[in-house]
Amino acid sequence: MSATTTSTELADLLSTLATHRGFxxxxxxxxxxEQARRTPTASALSLGGLIKHVRAVEESWMRFAVGGAELMESVEADWENGFRMLEHETLAGLLADxxxxxxxxxxxxxxxxxxxSHPLPVAPWFEPGASRSVRRVVLHIIAETAQHAGHADILRETIDGQKTMG
Incomplete structure (x- = not known):
């Protein structure tokens, strides 16, 4: 691909990601x-926890994009609290992060x-020996952000009736 095609593609990817971040x-x-910590549905999801999770996933995949599985796994994931907004955390702080x-x-x-491309880490959800390109990483971050923006919309509507779209 030419530099112009790549830069146009990257601009499109980043624009799409920005849209879903905005949602x-x-x-x-x-x-x-307190509202951002609430878990108002049958799931354990909270709005603050979703923002925290999406940020952590983006950071993890960007480490992969830069340095592969080794760099991705250099920071241990907080599986217990990764979806929770803890008492010492503020919504403003999570948004700033x-x-x-x-x-x-x-x-x-x-x-x-x-x-x-880099080889994917060994995990039961990845095909053994598979690789992922930086492009696929960005697409994954977009999908992750969009999926959780939808979850967040349901949570917010449950809390006070506000809808992102509609």
Whole structure:
């Protein structure tokens, strides 16, 4: 691909990611920390916890994009609290951290080749020996963000009736 095609593709990917980040951030506008911690449905999901999780997933996959499975796994995941907004955490703090991650992702992607691939970590959900390109990493981050923005919309509507779209 030419540099122009790659830069246009990256701009499109980042624009799509920004749209879904915006939907996710919209769902928490005007909420208190207590509301953001609530788990108002049958699931254990909270709005603050979703923002925290999406940020952690984005950071993890961007480590993979930069340095493969070894760098991805260099930071241990907090499986117990990864979806929970803890008492000491604030919604404003989680949003600021998410914005910082978004900016870092955009800076990193400006210097990465979308065609670069790395072998995936060994895990039961990955095909043995499979690789993933930086492009697929960005697509995964978009999908993850969009999926959880939908979850967040349901949670917010349950809390106070606000809908992201509609």
């Amino acid at each position: 996710l951030r919209f769902t928490v506008q005007g909420l208190s920390d 998410y914005e910082e991650t978004a900016a870092k992702t955009e800076r990193l992607l400006a210097d990465l080749d979308l065609d670069t």
